[in-house]
Amino acid sequence: MALLEVKDLKVRVEEREILHGLTLTVNEGQVHAIMGPNGSGKSTLSHVIAGKPGYEVTGGQILFRGEDLLEMSPDVRAAKGVFLAFQYPVEIPGVATMTFLRTALNAQRKARGESEYSTPDFLKKVREVSKSLGIPQDMLKRGVNVGFSGGEKKRNEVLQMALFEPSLCILDEMDSGLDIDALRIAADGVNALRSPERAMVVITHYQRLLNYIVPDVVHVMSKGRVVKSGGKELALELEASGYAQFEDAA
């Protein structure tokens, strides 16, 4: 059984159809890249998979390990192993990062019927992961993402990914707003999480990110559909020739 199956998905936002029948299958252990021009529906797909309100699914389905994802609330999807790394992680003043991380991790574990992490185990794990991502400890005491740089916010997303150990990671424009050093640190963090049990969907406008996170499969999206799929060489091809050739195909 595939980990994620998106079948003929049609999605509207305020009466305007954004996805016109998108189909995508992701298996465990795979890294898929979804590339496409602005407005092709890449971020919409990631939001609908995570359960963001404001999107109306008018057709098709999304199956996660064979279960209907669209019937689940966002927190249930998270507990089942779906993780969206936000393009623009929000700032939450007044909620300390450490409190947030522990509350979220334990909420997921509770939903799965697992025991809550003990505080020493949790702290040990957070320290290990944050160290490898170059996140200073005092950052974890601050409000979630409050005063974080663009790179720090993305590293915080990767930190959560490492802590929550999801089986499906969707990275929405992880490279936006990052300089090359920040991108390398974040990408190294993501690569460390690649495993045979975990799949990743990397959404990006530019090929640059895929030099750091090398995909198994590349899809090109245009006007709300996947118009071409191929191996990692497809990304290089796009870099050379641009998206224009697919505008007509869609």
Next chain:
Amino acid sequence: MNVAVAKTGKGRAVSDLFTSAEARLPGSPDVIAVRREAFETYERLGLPHRRIEEWKYTDLRALVGEVLPLAASPDGAALKRAAEAVKAHAIAGASKLVLVDGVFAADLSDVKALATEAGFKTLREILDSEANPAASDLLQTVATDAVISLNAAMATDGVVVTIADGAQLSAPIQLIHVATATGASAFTRSHLRIGKGARATIVESFVAAGKTSGYHVNDAVVLWISDDADVAHIRLMDDAPDAVNITSQFVTVGANTKLNFFNMTTGAAVSRLQGFITLAGEGSELSANGVNLLQKTEHGDTTLVVDHAVPNCTSREIFRAVIDERAHSVFQGRIIVRPDAQKTDGKMMTRALLLSDEAEADNKPELEIFADDVSCGHGATAGALDESLLFYLKARGLPEKQAQALLIQAFVGEAIEQIADDGLREHVIGMAERWLERRS
């Protein structure tokens, strides 16, 4: 509408109440004369209603209707029930002073421990003392405010605490008001006098014993703080969900003094805290903050008048209201800057979080500035929880209620953070968490 007729009915009910209570009210004949006068003022005015500007949003005639009879003095069984409530709400290490149904309960209080650090008497013993010609001053009132007049007329007891010049109190003094009498009123008045250079923490708690319900509390506090003092004053009103709590505070602050005040409302169907704080000495700093947590059809009113009477004082006010279901929050904040009070720095910020479409918030900030070299400002916002923040938390696995709770805690956090003492701050956070758990 014939106002006089509307008032007569309420007036007569209280008149009977006063007559029947009079024999139980402490005081020498002089004191009783003062009470009668105060009671006549109340009778003339009746309960405050919406046509009285200061009570526009808290119409007690509509919300409360009648004043309940005076609670009986607590018997042994009542004191036993009160003891359990005291145990549940006591702050670790504090010197407790307990008033049960408006009567001081010596056996539940730490009078001996307190005696080493402060002077203590009950209001009752001072009022009853023939030798004290100034006793009736303790029942001073404001002729235009009916609830304060009613308090002066009916106050059965209270605490009178004197903290000496230079005293550095090692532990908080916690004044706990416990209600054990269902369907009755308690009237209390306390006086706290804090000496020059003294340092003290005063906590006031309002609680119900067990399932005590449908009672009224009318409390008054007179807090007088001398120069160079450092005072934390925390009020935690967690009365029964169908109780009424009307509290009036009169605070006078001397020179170069710091006063950090915090109020939290987590209980009562109808409540009003009206505070009148006068900065009477130069160079003082007032930090006045509060959180109202309201649900069901609760009505919570915080009315604060900060009077900058002299130059060079600072006041900071941070108030937060969380309003669920059909609850109604009122915040009226007035800053007065007298003609001489140059270099006044006064800021007031109030924010309301509306958790339902039927929740209501009224914000009425007022600046009355008569000096020309001052810095004063106020801000007010009202809104719902931020959907993008809620989604982020849910996408990380927090169920809706838990995500809301985390954001609500963050929202009230800015006010709660103003409490300097770690232990007290944690106590207040714990109360807010229990309120969140009670949300249906």
